[in-house]
Amino acid sequence: MIVAMPGEFDFIEWVRSQHKPSAFVPVPQGDDLAVIRWLADDLLLIGVDQVLDGVHFDSKIHSPRSIGRKAMNRNLSDCAAMACVPAVAVTTAALPRGIGLDYAKELYLGLRDAADPFDCTIVGGDTGSWDGKLVLTVTILGRSGDIQPITRSGAKAGDGIYVTGPLGGSILGRHMTFEPRIALARELAATGRVTAMIDLSDGLSRDLPHICRQSGVGAVIEAERVPIHADALTLSQDGRSQLDHALNDGEDHELLLTGRLEGLGLPVTRVGKITSRAEILLTREGKTEALTAAGWEHRL
């Protein structure tokens, strides 16, 4: 079989030429696996996230560079949710056949655009082409770096519930361009007053129940306190209210956290409180109703 150029190995060679040295990586790239010297004091945090054409981006609209950025930033946002420091990533790309070397390079450069500011090193990956649509995955390794990871399971009755920015309407563009809140997450966690944290990927109404269930608590959200993004206002012309968008739209990638943060002057907005009853409520104009999970879920 004669292989047409450019092929997988041209791309791999090019990627290797882009490599930045890292203190973590004693063995040069180019082996079956990358070799990492992990620091003994650091807990290792690991997660993986995929972006799929037509679900998380639209390759007819979004540039490969922005798709690469989003794929990496989703994982960096998971690092923020755990208050860890991104260290190392590996990635895969399933490329539509014939898409070309330049497109693949732009995807990689998008991944690097997002990872480089955090000194997160891409140490390996797997590239293939197929008669299918574009899929990118990023696996990220974070290190605890002197801050105990913040889980979803530490919320306690009486804690405040906070978000790090205005919510809703990310589909207008922010879902491709959000910035992972890593520095803020570390600042918050370093206070020792954060009890649980998650990043808002599926919408507040769907992500808050993860904290409540895993912490064995309930919550009350005060509608008037929820910071609403201008995009949610714009989108509300579709008949769903601004608040509906702020509570239920996905991919804000702001942090949702619980704890006792009053008086610390931190840039977070209190939106409610944790309760001991296992129910999640919304108060609005003096009335109380159940806050039903209506955010994004993939259907199998």
Next chain:
Amino acid sequence: MIVAMPGEFDFIEWVRSQHKPSAFVPVPQGDDLAVIRWLADDLLLIGVDQVLDGVHFDSKIHSPRSIGRKAMNRNLSDCAAMACVPAVAVTTAALPRGIGLDYAKELYLGLRDAADPFDCTIVGGDTGSWDGKLVLTVTILGRSGDIQPITRSGAKAGDGIYVTGPLGGSILGRHMTFEPRIALARELAATGRVTAMIDLSDGLSRDLPHICRQSGVGAVIEAERVPIHADALTLSQDGRSQLDHALNDGEDHELLLTGRLEGLGLPVTRVGKITSRAEILLTREGKTEALTAAGWEHRL
């Protein structure tokens, strides 16, 4: 938006119910990232591999269980190539919409079929459904476990070249059912006599050049010594010779290694030797020709 059941979270709940405890994982699953306590003495090896419908398997023919097994075994074979011990994995699945919860479970059970015998724990993942074909990825973390990782770059002139089993014709079925050579790889590496190693995923003619280039050496393969699998004989009815299949077919997932292993009684077959000239040759019936790389390469 009302979400139809069964959905992503049903699957995630089910996966969590399947979790096996692990010494590596101090924090229970269910967070943005899994938390791992890495052992200070161990180097960490990391890699990722994807399997794509129509490229690495055919979902019309192969069962989801066998697809899951292959996805994991490809990564375990990378661990074998580095002589490390698989420890932890994370996975993604991009599922064709409507494929159903039972299919997703079978994929996961296939991953577990392959990982469990090595006590390799699946600690996290990401599942999504889309209007596309099935993609599975596995990221694997291996630990060096008192054996220095074997890279591709240590081969020296005069070393023998060895393979761990017969080659060719894996497309007849073995590409779905191969066993990762981890125990043998560890046994080989523990001798201290292995200088370079790789797993045969793209075919000997394409994988040997990786060792030669990264080691700065050449090689001579002796055609008469290459162990040929019965599948290559069967396939040779297509007009390509058995030897052609053995040298050029992909996905054998046997190990290709170099070193000085004579007299150790190890279950490997010597197929040639490393030379100082930067060329890769094939001797056959007393004649010498260039061994051209004709194995599998993805085209972009």
